Amino acid sequence: NAGVTQTPKFQVLKTGQSMTLQCAQDMNHEYMSWYRQDPGMGLRLIHYSVGAGITDQGEVPNGYNVSRSTTEDFPLRLLSAAPSQTSVYFCASSLLAGPTDTQYFGPGTRLTVL
Amino acid sequence: TQLLEQSPQFLSIQEGENLTVYCNSSSVFSSLQWYRQEPGEGPVLLVTVVTGGEVKKLKRLTFQFGDARKDSSLHITAAQPGDTGLYLCAGDGDNFNKFYFGSGTKLNVKP
Numbered sequence: 001n002a003g004v005t006q007t008p009k010f011q012v013l014k015t016g017q018s019m020t021l022q023c024a025q026d027m028n029h030e031y032m033s034w035y036r037q038d039p040g041m042g043l044r045l046i047h048y049s050v051g052a053g054i055t056d057q058g059e060v061p062n063g064y065n066v067s068r069s070t071t072e073d074f075p076l077r078l079l080s081a082a083p084s085q086t087s088v089y090f091c092a093s094s095l096l097a098g099p100t101d102t103q104y105f106g107p108g109t110r111l112t113v114l
Numbered sequence: 115t116q117l118l119e120q121s122p123q124f125l126s127i128q129e130g131e132n133l134t135v136y137c138n139s140s141s142v143f144s145s146l147q148w149y150r151q152e153p154g155e156g157p158v159l160l161v162t163v164v165t166g167g168e169v170k171k172l173k174r175l176t177f178q179f180g181d182a183r184k185d186s187s188l189h190i191t192a193a194q195p196g197d198t199g200l201y202l203c204a205g206d207g208d209n210f211n212k213f214y215f216g217s218g219t220k221l222n223v224k225p
Contacts, residue, residue, distance in 0.1 A: 004156075031211070040123075042202060042215035043157070050211060058212060090156050097211045100145060100164060105156025 002026050004106035006091050012112045013081040021076040021109050023091030029104075031097040032074040033058070034066065036087040037108075043090065049074055050097050081113045117141055118203055118216035126222040130192050135219045137203035138185045144206055146186045148177055151200040151218075193223045 007022045025032065033048035035058075045058030049068040063085060065077040074093075078085060089109045094101040121136045137146065145164040149157035161170050163179035163186060170177045174197075176189040190197055203216045 033213075035215075040217055042118075042120075042217040043204075044215070045212055048211055056211065059214070092156070098206075100162055102159050102162075103147075103213070105158070107154070107156055 004091055004093055004104050006089075006106035006109050008109060009107070010110045012114065013078075014114050015082060017081050019078055019081065021078075021089055021091075021111075023074045023076065023106060024072050025074075025093040025104070026072065027093065027095070027104070028071060029093035029095050030071070031095070031101070031103075032068065032091065032093045033103075034064070034074070034076045035090045035092065036060065036085075037090060038087050046076065046089075048097075078111075083113045085111065086113045087111060117214040118205060120201075120203060120216035120219050122219060123217070124220050124222075126224065127193055129194055129223055129225050131223075133190050133193055133221070135188045135190075135201055135221070136185070137187070137216050139205065140184065141205075142183050144183070144210070146179055146183075147204045147213075148186070148188055149202040149204065151202060152198075157200075157202055190221075193221075195223045195225050197221060198223050 004025045030051045034046040035043040037043045044060045047066040049055045091106045092103045094103045119138050147162045148160045151157040161177045166181045166183045168179045174191045178187050200218045202218045204213045
């Protein structure tokens with residue numbers, strides 16, 4: 001099993017550009033989520049999905065879109081990048097949502113918006 | 115607004131020393147999780163505590179969930195350089211689908 005994979009590992013964008021961060025898992029997990037990590041802020045939930053076709057907003061959803069057409073993939077789209085979106089982005093998955101399920105994190109995508 | 119406050123923010127100690135990291139909130143959580151994150155990698159789950167007053171041990175690491183389920187602590191005995199990393203706590207609040215992370219404690223254990 002590859003676990004949770006994320007691409008690209010690094011990305012530099014100019015303000016106003018759009019892009020998609022890819023996330024895939026091969027563990028047949030129902031729950032997937034996206035976080036951003038900024039210095040001194042811990043991880044903040046952007047969007048999450050409890051299964052294919054179902055998505056919902058997290059703590060900081062503005063400026064980001066998601067979709068979940070398959071169980072395996074959960075891409076995160078930046079519609080018009082802004083410098084405030086410079087961050088490290090982590091995708092995570094767990095078998096089910098809930099307090100006792102283990103969340104597995106990908107290695108992250110380091111995004112810089114100029 | 116941070117639902118979970120972690121302290122201290124930074125900790126630098128010598129190998130062999132003991133330490134305690136705290137995770138506090140004014141909110142009640144049905145569970146709290148502790149993660150360790152190394153530079154350039156994603157967080158890795160260490161433990162989940164679900165019962166008020168629960169104590170869990172993982173080798174030299176001891177985790178405790180407060181009786182009121184609003185706080186937790188992580189105690190490391192005889193720290194080793196391999197314990198170096200960012201320690202994060204996370205709780206699910208009032209929605210099992212949403213997790214809130216603390217800002218983390220950055221631990222450096224010097225040989």
